[in-house]
Amino acid sequence: MLLEDNKSLYSRLENIFEEVVKNNNTKIAISHNGRYLSYAELNSRANQVAYHLQNIGIKSNERVAICSERSIELIIVILGILKAGATYVPIDPELPTDRKKYLISDTESKVVIGMNLEEWASNNTINISLDDNFIPFNKYPTKNLNSINSFNEETVCIMYTSGSTGIPKGVMLTHKGIVNVLNAKQKEHRLSDDKTLHKAPFSFDASIWEIFLTLLTGSELVLADPHGQKDIPYLIDLIIKKKITTIHFIPAMLNLFLDEENVKECKSLRRVLCGGEKLPANLIDKFNKKFDIPLFNRYGPTETSICVSWWKCDRESSEVIPIGQPIQNMKFYLLNEKLESVLEGEIGELYIAGVGLAKGYVNQEQLTKEKFIINPFNDKDFPYIYKTGDLVREIQNGTYEFVGRNDNQVKLRGFRIEISEIENTINKFEGILNSVVLINSNSIEKHNIIACILGQENPRLKEYLQKKLPSFMVPTKFIWLNEWPLNSNGKIDKNLLAEKYLEFRIENEKQKDVTSPEEILNTISRIWMKVLDLQHIDKEADFFELGGHSLLATQIISRIKKELEIKIPIATLFECSILEEFSDEVLTLTNNR
Template identity: 35%
Template sequence: DIVVGSPIANRLPAETEALIGMFVNTLAMRTQVDGEQTFTDLLGQVRQNALAAYAHQDVPLAQLLNSLTIERDISYSPLFQVLFALQNFPEIPAINLPDVQLQPLNHAPETVQVDLMLDIQQVAGAWQCHWNYNRDLFAPETIERMATLFNALLSAVIAQPDLKLAHLPVLEADKLASAAEIAQFARWNATDRPFPATMAVAQVFEQQVERDPTATALVFAGERLSYAELNTQANQLAHELIARGESAESIIPIYLTRSFGLIIAMLAINKIGAAYLPLDSNMPAERIRHMLNDCAAEIVITDSTLAAQLPTTAIELVLLDPNWQQTVDTPSHNLPPASADNIAYVMYTSGSTGQPKGVRVTQQGITRLVKNTNFMTFSPTDRFLQFGATAFDASTWEIWGALLNGAALYLYPAIPLDLALLAQFIEAQQITSIFLTAGLFHQIVDHHLASLHSLRYLLAGGDVVSVAHVERVRQSLPNTTIINGYGPTENTTFTACYCVPKTGDLGASLSIGRPIANTKIYILDPQLRPVAIGVTGQLYTSGAGLARGYLNRPDLTAKHFIDNPFSNDGSKLYATGDLARFR
């Protein structure tokens, strides 16, 4: 269902022909296109629609818009965003005046009324096409390609007017990637890098313990916990969980605010090959009840204060109150290693389109995210900020990016958000690595940019990141690397990252970059064929970060995690549902 605007002279009465003035009105031409109809059929349909519109050309567009319940937005034209103008007035005859030379002025407009306008005029027996477009939305090469396609399309329909629209060669083949482009995609997808793919999360962490046991692992409320102390307490809790009947592939909910206990619980659960399920105290009780029932939890790790807020269930509680380790009589030595293929955590999506569904992320997905990756470097001297809700998958990068690389993880106090306090915390603790949602990134840049000088890496994502704000950071913090991170929960936090260059034009919108290490990206048409550069398709992804599907939802898993047609190793592709294009 397509609506295109088209200006018309609006001079039906004969007496208006000689009048000087602006009578032009814009008609909204609506066409419903069916791929099964022929071009001849479509042409007849458009002709009828045009004649019907001409019959009402004296109805002002503004009056039409006022009578329609269309949501208005100042960022784009209502009803239609594309304009087609056929300039069919006769050529202006030569005008000869004594001692005066006249010639037409070819004026190229510098502003646009709509996103895209095609102006066609017959000159000397040929049709001239002028493309007027919004440079914030289209690159010049995109318009050049569009013009080439349009010319090819006209040639195709002239040659085969009775061919079905869906079978027009220009609509089919020209959107598909060429052999050269497919080769380019393969180069972009050559992201394989060595990482501990066969090691469980706890194994990688225990290597850090052996390397520097006294190094600071956690900092919270003025207290510190070393790598050795964190490992010991996690081992104690892990043995306690085993004593309570938990084992590999169990799902164990955690209902704790930011604290040492929260990280201890996550590590302990992964040590036995089980999966943690983070519950947020701000979640509605019904959502928590659904998650507890869906995962068939037998225990919940919480504390005495929060336990009272949990929905009433028969689930056993493990309380991590202060000095909890003194109440358990369990060993503190390391456990036999879990498998890298074990589920590390279950994270429920927002459920904005229905009942929330649990995504099962493996331990290998975590190590792929933070070990020997290509979008940033990790150092034992780094200070990561754990600020995001643990039910939000950016926390995976925050927590394990620090603990699997020997860095310190600073836990932000469990208090309501105060932008000034957050900025003070970052500056006072000399934080080096943070992730902020796009909205929070914009706010802190607007009001507290001077507090971010300690940062080595500033990651933002979750929504569109403003180029203007990125530019301000780039100018003010030359030692900070800005990264635009993109990725669904189903591919372990990040699928692609764009490391903003220190100099150069960023364009009208920020790219999501290229796939991160051990990850592949495909942009495909509905038939799972790679589309050409500049052509929009659905983004699919594969690689070591791919989740094991949805908990108790085999139907959705089969729908979104499909067999990978580009590999014969039995791997899967995840259909993100997001539209993207290579550029």
């Protein structure tokens, strides 16, 4: 059974994988830093995980949480959970402890597999330590298990996204929905002897296609180092060394990728996929100047199984960048507020139907009913439609253009964020009356969260938020106010807030020759101010306390490389985040080159 065969649409992911193994036993399935597993070895180890899970009582469709950095063992465990008939729940190890515990509780996961579990996991779950020796699983058989007596409508994984009420939403994705999109992707891309770079965090839905499109086509899955997805020079070196053919970027990272001088050396690439945010037209032009390969603009909410449409970008310049047409077994509806169809060319809210729809949200029945509604057009093939909140218009030949959002949701560095979740979390802190969260987006690379707060100023707020929210949702700036600016209707004037506090303050400064420690410090300080949009930085300041994050760290490293002509590992900034300490490290590397 091949993935592009229509028969696969009625199968589960692990069943298709086992069929692929039969014809690719000795072929490399997965690799990382010199370690390799063949398809036969990967299958055998995944079987051991499945036997162990069944032995400790895991039954079909029960949930197993995984909390681990990207590794070969992580992929083995994911496959093993599916072979046991269970559902995997990915948990980012960098999440705050409270958030990790909530995800385990919300999904009622009976087993937690991962690293450093003794530091935070509850005694109410069966906790299995994941290490390179694979000790917990080695004693179990390596042969395939008996086929699971379950249907492909059952859940593969639960992906959590931001929730408007302050509670994250667990989206239940099915085998049927994921196989459908992988089937469509394979018909488009025709992977066979390819090498896909797996760099998306496994709690991010793009990881699903990176892993399974590769392993279900007999190709090689090449793993980037943990945090490697943040380091553009490292990724370019890896693409060249491993001869990567397929890679995915969010637009902001693609822009930084194209800025690198040696990006044209990535000659093995056959296709680049881009998604997670709106793709700017000028970025396509920039890509086409560097590469003569297809660039695909990918679209799809998590609730529709990762990806529901894509567009192969034109080589010629265009102001309108389509998101393409819905894939097989999926359908688009553009509706107005009365759930009536809009005319071609008019903007409407996009509703999506088809086999790719998720089963809904974990333990949020009311929200599921609000978002997955009965199809008002009585289409028997598509009984439910998903309300995306995206504003879209049909442009020509059945293709569609993404226009924007009709609610308080934004995409930030590829992550879907409900502004109201941040505001609700802030408002729960002692002494705060109300808050308004703004997104600063000066360019494709710069996206900062700014919190305007009515209440008594408290420096402990950021520490509180870091314990409650993922790092990408913690505001980088806090503006404390005594009163709100109001518009003529007596409501908070958000436009005036944005005008006042979303200013870009730093002007370009001339580069200077750098020879002394003082000049190194001054140069690094100037680069930090430019990237972080600040007018002054103390030498004791912490990059992350100033609002830095992985994407801005990549910009810092790139600017240093251009100005000082030295290559600094991005890990250096994460390990030495104080300005003076980081400058000392740069000086040492400069002197040793």
